[in-house]
Amino acid sequence: MMWWGGEYGMWWMWIPGMLFALLVVGGIVALIVVATRSGRSYSVGPGAQDSARTIVGERLARGEITPEQYRELLATLDER
Numbered sequence: 001m002m003w004w005g006g007e008y009g010m011w012w013m014w015i016p017g018m019l020f021a022l023l024v025v026g027g028i029v030a031l032i033v034v035a036t037r038s039g040r041s042y043s044v045g046p047g048a049q050d051s052a053r054t055i056v057g058e059r060l061a062r063g064e065i066t067p068e069q070y071r072e073l074l075a076t077l078d079e080r
Helices: 011-036 046-062 067-079
Strands: none
Touching: 046 067
């Protein structure tokens, strides 16, 4: 009795299934990476204000804002 599709066999049939499985797993991993490497933080709460203060401090350090603008932004953050 011949098994696995006769003379030529069906050993190669696992290749498309394996490729599809790898594609699905790769897609899931890619979605997780994109979601976790988002450059913006959308958190609301005590940690959000610390994050905003850090960003303002970094902008001052890079020279994007003046010390007066820095103080104004910190005052604005303290009001909220």
